[in-house]
Amino acid sequence: MSFILALDQGTTSSRALVFDHDGTVRGLAQKEFRQIFPAPGLVEHDAEEIWASQLGVAIEAVARAGAAAADIAAIGITNQRETTVVWDRRSGKPIHNAIVWQDRRTAGECDLLRRQGHEPLFRARTGLLLDPYFSGTKLAWILDHVPGARTRAEAGELAFGTIDSWLVWNLTGGERHLTDASNASRTLLFNIHTGAWDPELLELLRIPAAVLPEVVDSSAVYGETAARFFASRIPIAGIAGDQQAALFGQLCDRPGMVKNTYGTGCFMLMHTGGRPVTSGQNLISTVACRLDGETEYALEGSVFSAGAAVQWLRDGLGIIRSSGEVEALAASVPDNGGVYLVPAFTGLGAPQWDPYARGAILGITRGTTAAHLARATLESIAFQSADLLEAMEKDSGTPLTELRVDGGATDNDLLMQFQADLLGVPVVRPQVRETTALGAAYLAGLAIGYWRDRAEIGRFWKVERTFTPAMERSEAAELRNCWSRALERAKGWATP
Numbered sequence: 001m002s003f004i005l006a007l008d009q010g011t012t013s014s015r016a017l018v019f020d021h022d023g024t025v026r027g028l029a030q031k032e033f034r035q036i037f038p039a040p041g042l043v044e045h046d047a048e049e050i051w052a053s054q055l056g057v058a059i060e061a062v063a064r065a066g067a068a069a070a071d072i073a074a075i076g077i078t079n080q081r082e083t084t085v086v087w088d089r090r091s092g093k094p095i096h097n098a099i100v101w102q103d104r105r106t107a108g109e110c111d112l113l114r115r116q117g118h119e120p121l122f123r124a125r126t127g128l129l130l131d132p133y134f135s136g137t138k139l140a141w142i143l144d145h146v147p148g149a150r151t152r153a154e155a156g157e158l159a160f161g162t163i164d165s166w167l168v169w170n171l172t173g174g175e176r177h178l179t180d181a182s183n184a185s186r187t188l189l190f191n192i193h194t195g196a197w198d199p200e201l202l203e204l205l206r207i208p209a210a211v212l213p214e215v216v217d218s219s220a221v222y223g224e225t226a227a228r229f230f231a232s233r234i235p236i237a238g239i240a241g242d243q244q245a246a247l248f249g250q251l252c253d254r255p256g257m258v259k260n261t262y263g264t265g266c267f268m269l270m271h272t273g274g275r276p277v278t279s280g281q282n283l284i285s286t287v288a289c290r291l292d293g294e295t296e297y298a299l300e301g302s303v304f305s306a307g308a309a310v311q312w313l314r315d316g317l318g319i320i321r322s323s324g325e326v327e328a329l330a331a332s333v334p335d336n337g338g339v340y341l342v343p344a345f346t347g348l349g350a351p352q353w354d355p356y357a358r359g360a361i362l363g364i365t366r367g368t369t370a371a372h373l374a375r376a377t378l379e380s381i382a383f384q385s386a387d388l389l390e391a392m393e394k395d396s397g398t399p400l401t402e403l404r405v406d407g408g409a410t411d412n413d414l415l416m417q418f419q420a421d422l423l424g425v426p427v428v429r430p431q432v433r434e435t436t437a438l439g440a441a442y443l444a445g446l447a448i449g450y451w452r453d454r455a456e457i458g459r460f461w462k463v464e465r466t467f468t469p470a471m472e473r474s475e476a477a478e479l480r481n482c483w484s485r486a487l488e489r490a491k492g493w494a495t496p
Contacts, residue, residue, distance in 0.1 A: 014053040016061035023460040027065025029057035041104035043206035044097035069230035076238035076444030078245035079163035084138035106137035107355040136188030173226030180239035181290035238443030249439030262409035266303035281391035282351035301350035302389030307345035330375035337372040340486035361488040406435040421471035449489030
């Protein structure tokens with residue numbers, strides 16, 4: 001029997017999963033890595049630690065599946081998307097820590113470009129807004145702040161990549177420098193209409209073309225692993241950014257289908273077919289995937305702090321010992337007691353896009369307990385997702401009939417029920433919740449003929465539980481109104 005190995009490189013951990021032909025997980029390994037916070041609003045990772053942890057869990061997952069390297073038909077990669085790495089082509093060593101998607105250090109640069117009138121151009125070419133969330137200004141910052149980096153970049157001595165590029169470079173022993181179209185579409189440098197790096201945008205952000213990776217399809221054989229890593233060389237055959245991979249894994253492959261992933265952040269995507277949809281609600285247009293040279297698109301809304309807020313309860317406040325304890329603590333009170341948490345630790349994403357917002361807790365009284373704070377934290381995840389869906393419905397003109405969900409936080413029944421209550425539509429949780437990794441596995445398997453087509457893999461998607469709305473719509477509206485009032489108080493707090 002042969003398997004597909006999916007590498008799921010996330011914001012807080014590196015994971016690897018081995019899937020069989022039925023899409024069942026046969027082996028899994030995970031390792032957390034350090035989060036580096038040099039100053040408020042700044043978030044970094046050690047790219048070499050990411051690589052070492054990802055290779056380690058890959059080897060471990062194959063062993064846990066009772067398989068050998070020769071049993072792995074292909075590798076698929078999915079990754080935290082906008083996180084930016086620049087490395088030396090000769091040594092393979094990063095010249096700076098990876099700057100994480102959550103990082104806000106380039107907010108001022110984005111403000112300047114906006115004042116200069118460039119945002120309409122970026123929006124038209126890339127589908128994105130000018131925000132420090134995306135990779136382009138992070139790359140420019142590294143070239144400007146690491147001594148000699150810009151000169152070396154122009155001479156072709158340096159390579160830029162998002163995490164997928166970094167993993168492929170290392171897995172192939174430096175033979176391939178590439179990224180897929182879904183990851184390229186998150187950089188502020190990629191024209192989603194032409195499917196190529198945009199020279200005018202490169203000039204505006206002062207990015208030498210010599211540092212950029214080749215842009216490839218999301219499903220194709222890109223190369224093989226270097227001989228020193230596994231007993232057999234394994235084809236690398238699928239790449240997609242984590243949220244696009246989840247969209248693919250959830251089989252949301254028709255216009256109007258929507259999924260929401262609950263991870264460190266929350267990311268809601270609606271498939272829009274073979275054309276990008278321009279948002280009037282501060283959502284972004286993005287590449288869903290590129291297969292056989294044909295591009296599919298999606299509308300996306302991004303919440304920066306979802307599971308990260310629960311981690312803050314654990315690591316920052318110490319009111320829970322593990323993230324899994326939050327549901328029981330939150331369920332020990334009947335409601336939030338009037339407490340609202342706005343987890344804008346690194347600003348607000350869609351639809352507000354406020355890099356200067358900061359976290360706030362409103363409605364505290366002497367009767368407020370740790371349980372109320374835990375409940376308010378969970379509810380904040382659902383409130384932010386409801387804001388995204390409302391914007392998405394306005395953009396598309398199509399009311400949602402169901403929301404497909406995935407990610408670690410979907411294990412939390414209290415959160416999923418509250419989400420259904422707020423939205424007023426069923427929330428559908430699949431049997432296999434590892435849909436991000438599964439999407440990467442599907443893309444790799446399709447490239448080598450492990451699966452014939454989407455119709456075949458579509459038969460594997462099954463519902464585990466559907467959460468049906470039980471709250472009166474008037475009550476849901478009042479809760480959302482209070483949330484909106486809290487949200488307004490968190491905006492614009494940090495000094496530009």
